[in-house]
Amino acid sequence: MFHMPSMGMMLVLAAFGLILFGKRLPEVGRSLGKGIVEFKKGLKGIEEEVEQASTESKPEVKTLPEQKFDPYTGKALTPGYKYDPYTGKPVEQSGQPQADTEQPVESR
Helix, strand or coil: CCCCCCHHHHHHHHHHHHHHHHHHHHHHHHHHHHHHHHHHHHHHHHHHHHHHHHHCCCCCCCCCCCCCECCCCCCECCCCCCECCCCCCECCECCECCCCCCCCCCCC
């Protein structure tokens, strides 16, 4: 459908360009060249930023120690509690779980 312009068509286009731009043709070429150079500099700057961001060391994520909080007051639960007021489960003390000392009530 489309093909490369023939030599005759190229000469007609060149003549049209000379007539249209005349003495400004070198100036147009110079500004076009400067635009291409600026575009390449911009691409190079973006590539450097991406490379720098990918080589930077990622910040170390610090985690807080496991601690339970009272949902009503927002204060940390002290180890003196036997049961968690939110869940009702026994609170672990000294890294060992507490045994449930309550006896189940039989229903009659």
